[in-house]
Amino acid sequence: MxxxxxxxxxxxxxxxxxxxxxxxxxxxxxxxxxxxxxxxxxxxxxxxxxxxVIREINQKWGNEVILYGPILKIPYQIHNPQKLWNEETKSYIVEDKITIKNAYILPNTLNIDSDVDVDSENLKRGIYKSAVFTADMDIQGAFTTPDFETKDIDQEDILWNKATIVLNSTNLKGIKSNLQVQLGLETYSLRSRYSQNNHTNTLETKFLKETSLPKEKTINFTINLKINGSENLQFIPVGRETNVVMKSNWCSPSFNGAHLPDSKTRTLGPDGFKVNWNVMETNREFEQEFYGELPQLSSAAFGVELLIPVDDxxxxxxxxxxxxxxxxxxxxxxxxxxxxxxxxxxxxxxxxxxxxxxxxxxxxxxxxxxxxxxxxxxxxxxxxxxxxxxxxxxxxxxxxxxxxxxxxxxxxxxxxxxxxxxxxxxxxxxxxxxxxxxxxxxxxxxxxxxxx
Structure with a gap:
């Protein structure tokens, strides 16, 4: 109990x-x-x-776009005298060994007017969608006469007849127009070229005519480009003075990169945005001419990232x-x-x-x-x-x-x-x-x- x-x-x-x-x-x-x-x-x-899923959509439509150019490519000769022993004469002879290198001349002015049309509803897979765009660009500028004397390159060593225009982009697959550059009075088609640079793809013209070369005067150029891309659109300020105007119907942009747009002229609303960048040579960390190889300058890129408004x-x-x-x-x-x-x-x-x-x-x-x-x-x-x-x-x-x-x-x-x-x-x-x-x-x- x-x-x-x-x-x-x-x-x-x-x-x-x-x-x-x-x-x-x-x-x-x-x-x-x-x-x-x-x-x-x-x-x-x-x-x-x-x-x-977004990566799969972007790969089919077009990945991010970074535009690098146009750039004037001019080959030149370098003389390397070498002493060689001649068995017949039992004496040294001097042989001039010539190597070919390239000079990359950036434009004096570069003006880009870009109209970015975003329509994410067109590319959906199931419940997922991506911010994809089609950009229509009007690219204009001018090349001035390069100064080879600063590099001790004689005029007779400059191969003007082998000069070309190159344009680099991270997204060749997205280009939706026959890409041509009008240089002076001549028009040249830009064709794909193999590049060892894994970050960008190269487009290059055939050899330029004498009348298209800035040997004695400034030569103007014009490029009309239509390209599909996704999420990011950026430019590298290769111009001594680079002006970029961008307008879009996307209301959730994120301006990124090495340079921000002008806050005084920037407009942003529910119907889209319009911005302007102005980058001078003194605002960037690289020179106007490169000799030997064209470096990777993606760290200097600027532009816009198109954000999905809500990440649920x-x-x-x-x-x-x-x-x-x-x-x-x-x-x-x-x-x-x-x-x-x-x-x-x-x-x-x-x-x-x-x-x-x-x-x-x-x-x-x-x-x-x-x-x-x-x-x-x-x-x-x-x-x-x-x-x-x-x-x-x-x-x-x-x-x-x-x-x-x-x-x-x-x-x-x-x-x-x-x-x-x-x-x-x-x-x-x-x-x-x-x-x-x-x-x-x-x-x-x-x-x-x-x-x-």
Whole structure:
């Protein structure tokens, strides 16, 4: 009889002990970290799948575009006298060994007028889409007479008859027009040439005619280029003075690279943007002429990146990072209600509430793939709040407590939504919000009789 009473009293202590309840709630929170970790992996997997599909779309349409040129290429001779022993005469003879190198002359002026038409709806695969564009460019400028004397190159060593125009681009596949350059009064076609440079592809003309060479006067050039690309459009400021005007119907540009557009003339609105770059020779880190090899100058490129306005996977991932906080605070509210009202809540019921909270993130991911993030957040949040509110009414048997649970969840989800929308002030707002939440909990719990 005494043993049964001891067992009964021990079982009653287990049910009523605040310490035991706290330990069980803590263990359940740790257990729920497992499905939360799987949800984070799911978000990462879907995001990687998105990037994979976007890469496939871009490869077929046209990758990012970096334009490098046009540049005047002029071969020249270098004399290397060498002493050779002649067995017949038993004396040294001097033989002139000639090697051919190239001089790359950058244009004196370079003006680019670019009209970038973005239509991401035309290139979608399933639920994924990429920011692809078609750019119509009008490229104009002029070459002045190069000064070979600074390199001690005699005029008779300059092979003017082998001079050509070269144009480098990272995306030859995207070119959608017969590319020609008008040089003076002559027109030359640009053809693909093999290049050992893995970063760019080379287009080059045939040998230029005498009337197209800037031997004694400035020669103007014009190129009309239509090219497909994706995400990035950039230019290398090869002109002594480079002016680029770009307009587009895309409303989410990110101006990047070594130079930013003129802020005074920049216009940006819901219908697109129009910007202007002006880069002088003194603003860049390379000279106007290269002898021997043409270097890689991609570090000097500038332009625009066409951003997808909403990255739902990134926002979902940021939301999931607060999953621990949501579960812990929700359990804490139920625990305080249980302690104050003396209503017993079974650990299994805590587990069901925790699983309902984790379902929010799977709903958010799946709905946001087919709708906007805002609608997905509202639908997922409303569904979970209603589910937990109805469940709390059943286990707590009180409309007052159900209202408290609903209000707490609404405030918590609204707080998290505000945080993930912020960039610069997310940490500040989050810290202030958590401080207020902690203060509220301390005020509510200060008069609770904790017992054993």
């Amino acid at each position: 005494e043993t049964q009473k001891q067992k009964k009293s021990f079982g009653q202590w287990i049910k009523t002990s605040v310490t035991i309840r706290m330990l069980m709630v803590g263990i359940l929170i740790l257990v729920l970290l497992i499905p939360l970790s799987y949800i984070k992996l799911l978000i990462q997997e879907r995001a990687e799948r998105q990037q994979e 996977y990134q926002k979902s991932e940021r939301t999931a990072k607060y999953g621990y906080l949501v579960i812990a605070l929700t359990f804490l509210v139920f625990f305080l209600i249980q302690t104050i009202s003396k209503i017993n809540i079974h650990p299994f019921q805590y587990l069901m509430i925790g699983l309902a909270l984790t379902m929010f993130y799977t709903l958010l991911i799946s709905i946001s793939e087919h709708s906007s993030f805002l609608y997905a957040y509202l639908i997922a949040g409303t569904s979970v709040i209603l589910l937990i509110s109805v469940y709390s009414k059943a286990i707590l048997r009180s409309l007052k407590f159900m209202g408290l649970i609903s209000t707490s969840l609404i405030a918590l989800y609204a707080f998290i939504f505000v945080i993930i929308q912020l960039e610069d002030y997310a940490l500040l707002v989050g810290s202030i919000g958590l401080f207020l939440i902690l203060g509220t909990i301390m005020m509510v719990s200060r008069k609770i009789e904790w017992g054993s």
